[in-house]
Amino acid sequence: MISVKNIKVVFGKGTPLQKQALNGVSLTIEQGSFVTVIGSNGAGKSTLLGVLAGDVLPSEGEVTIGHTDVTRKGTAARAGLVARVFQDPLTGSCGTLSIEENLALAARRGESRGLTPALGAKRREHFRERIAELNLGLENRLGDRMDLLSGGQRQAVSLVMATLAGSEVLLLDEHTAALDPGMAEFVMNLTQKIVTERKLTTMMVTHSMRQALDYGHRTIMLHGGEIVLDVAGDSRKTLQVEDLIAMFRRIRGQTLDDDALLIG
Amino acid sequence: MSQIAFWGAVELGLVYAFVAVGVFLAFRVLDFPDLTVDGSFPLGAAVTAVLIIAGVNPWLAAAVAMVAGAAAGMVTALLNVRFRILNLLASILTMIALFSVNLRVMGKPNVALINADTMLSPFYGSGLRDFYVRPLFVGILVLVAVVIVWRFLESDAGLAMRATGANARMARAQGVDTSRQIYLGMAISNALVAFGGALFAQTNGFADVTSGVGTIVVGLAAVIIGETLFGARGILIALAGCVLGSILYRIAIQLALSTDMLGLQASDLNFVTAALVTVALVLPRLRRRGAA
Numbered sequence: 001m002i003s004v005k006n007i008k009v010v011f012g013k014g015t016p017l018q019k020q021a022l023n024g025v026s027l028t029i030e031q032g033s034f035v036t037v038i039g040s041n042g043a044g045k046s047t048l049l050g051v052l053a054g055d056v057l058p059s060e061g062e063v064t065i066g067h068t069d070v071t072r073k074g075t076a077a078r079a080g081l082v083a084r085v086f087q088d089p090l091t092g093s094c095g096t097l098s099i100e101e102n103l104a105l106a107a108r109r110g111e112s113r114g115l116t117p118a119l120g121a122k123r124r125e126h127f128r129e130r131i132a133e134l135n136l137g138l139e140n141r142l143g144d145r146m147d148l149l150s151g152g153q154r155q156a157v158s159l160v161m162a163t164l165a166g167s168e169v170l171l172l173d174e175h176t177a178a179l180d181p182g183m184a185e186f187v188m189n190l191t192q193k194i195v196t197e198r199k200l201t202t203m204m205v206t207h208s209m210r211q212a213l214d215y216g217h218r219t220i221m222l223h224g225g226e227i228v229l230d231v232a233g234d235s236r237k238t239l240q241v242e243d244l245i246a247m248f249r250r251i252r253g254q255t256l257d258d259d260a261l262l263i264g
Numbered sequence: 265m266s267q268i269a270f271w272g273a274v275e276l277g278l279v280y281a282f283v284a285v286g287v288f289l290a291f292r293v294l295d296f297p298d299l300t301v302d303g304s305f306p307l308g309a310a311v312t313a314v315l316i317i318a319g320v321n322p323w324l325a326a327a328v329a330m331v332a333g334a335a336a337g338m339v340t341a342l343l344n345v346r347f348r349i350l351n352l353l354a355s356i357l358t359m360i361a362l363f364s365v366n367l368r369v370m371g372k373p374n375v376a377l378i379n380a381d382t383m384l385s386p387f388y389g390s391g392l393r394d395f396y397v398r399p400l401f402v403g404i405l406v407l408v409a410v411v412i413v414w415r416f417l418e419s420d421a422g423l424a425m426r427a428t429g430a431n432a433r434m435a436r437a438q439g440v441d442t443s444r445q446i447y448l449g450m451a452i453s454n455a456l457v458a459f460g461g462a463l464f465a466q467t468n469g470f471a472d473v474t475s476g477v478g479t480i481v482v483g484l485a486a487v488i489i490g491e492t493l494f495g496a497r498g499i500l501i502a503l504a505g506c507v508l509g510s511i512l513y514r515i516a517i518q519l520a521l522s523t524d525m526l527g528l529q530a531s532d533l534n535f536v537t538a539a540l541v542t543v544a545l546v547l548p549r550l551r552r553r554g555a556a
Binding site (some may be wrong): 063074075076077079080082084086090091093094095096097100104105106108109110111113114115116117118119178 | 317415416418419420421422423424426427430431433435436437438440441442538
């Protein structure tokens with residue numbers, strides 16, 4: 001369960017570049033719910049994700065993940081509650097470490113790390129099984145350095161990494177945006193499978209309206225640091241990308257000038 | 265080069281292997297360019313020398329030297345993590361401050377350990393000649409240190425440290441407190457370097473406040489020579505590379521200085537070091553260009 005109450009985030013406070021990135025956002029996501037978030041550039045979607053992940057600490061408001069108040073907790077302190085896949089495949093894993101070392105790191109997410117060998121036989125076997133499920137042939141390359149993999153392979157491994165340790169919430173930050181269409185589809189199908197199987201509470205930020213409507217149970221649109229649209233259930237099932245754009249225009253009473261919203 | 269000169273070079277290489285491993289931890293594992301070592305090496309020598317003269321057990325004196333080195337590393341980490349001073353500059357500040365600290369510790373620029381008991385005393389006169397005893401003794405300590413550092417870096421805790429240097433953002437997302445890792449890594453790194461300084465004092469019979477000048481370059485030289493020879497093939501190989509690099513560096517220096525043909529003298533040491541490191545840095549690049 002995720003609950004944010006009246007979150008305000010200001011960047012560059014007191015400078016000429018001051019920007020209200022989030023302006024009183026409140027949102028509750030139930031246990032096991034899959035929410036997609038859309039919005040134009042600068043709408044505040046990345047900031048919202050950052051607030052949940054701990055990268056951005058809000059100037060006002062409350063953030064609760066599971067049953068823990070994490071408002072003032074940094075990224076590392078709340079990592080046990082939050083699993084995450086980044087937009088840039090290079091950010092989510094260590095290129096200079098091997099695949100299995102990356103998996104070992106992720107397997108202890110949010111837990112204490114002692115002097116136990118990171119790659120015991122038992123763990124290796126477990127990693128091999130989990131990576132084999134991807135059907136990418138990577139189970140025979142576990143000792144390879146992560147930076148030898150393609151962007152798509154890295155994102156696929158990152159998804160596995162996100163589920164090795166338990167978490168209250170899975171955050172996906174445009175995690176297919178940097179991939180070619182084929183690999184993007186593969187990673188999205190994998191995401192769907194993992195989220196469904198594990199009943200993960202998930203928030204996915206995406207640039208693609210198509211993705212936003214095709215996946216998950218609920219779609220939120222952000223604009224100017226506020227939630228301007230929040231659809232779920234039957235009204236969402238019949239919703240088309242065109243409707244979404246029309247709705248967006250009506251709510252905002254302005255013309256849509258951002259091509260990025262139309263793509264996909 | 266005489267046999268004594270050769271084994272002397274090996275011994276010095278092994279002593280500086282501690283520096284090399286420390287530098288490897290800071291520069292390669294944590295990606296923290298740390299010049300503190302120029303101060304923590306003589307700090308280790310000063311602390312151990314003063315304590316031995318005061319009648320303290322030489323092993324204990326070396327242990328205290330390690331604690332002092334760890335503290336020096338933590339100061340650099342504090343300046344960087346807490347006060348946001350650029351890592352390189354933070355380490356230079358600690359290094360400069362340590363010069364005064366070392367003078368205070370010794371009360372004078374150098375302390376001699378003539379006839380004092382050292383860690384090596386029990387092994388002298390055991391039938392083996394002294395110039396064999398010293399490298400053998402130091403070599404065993406190096407082996408122990410390498411195994412410990414290797415096991416650490418391949419543990420869960422060590423992986424957290426490696427991730428901190430490789431991708432701090434990812435490390436934090438995995439719950440690694442990267443600030444704490446920098447404190448811990450800098451402490452371990454400088455403790456190793458200070459132990460090298462303690463060994464230096466005990467094998468050479470003196471501690472000198474100027475003996476730290478250029479420690480970082482020597483340590484880097486060893487790391488780079490090791491990498492040039494072995495490439496990047498895992499932690500254990502990298503650590504072995506540091507040790508071998510350190511020994512080879514000393515032998516190369518000894519050869520350069522003992523060859524009359526080159527007309528070099530002892531005071532040319534720093535220039536030869538700089539030239540050697542430059543060659544070790546440029547060589548892999550030239551080789552790559554040749555292959556391409």
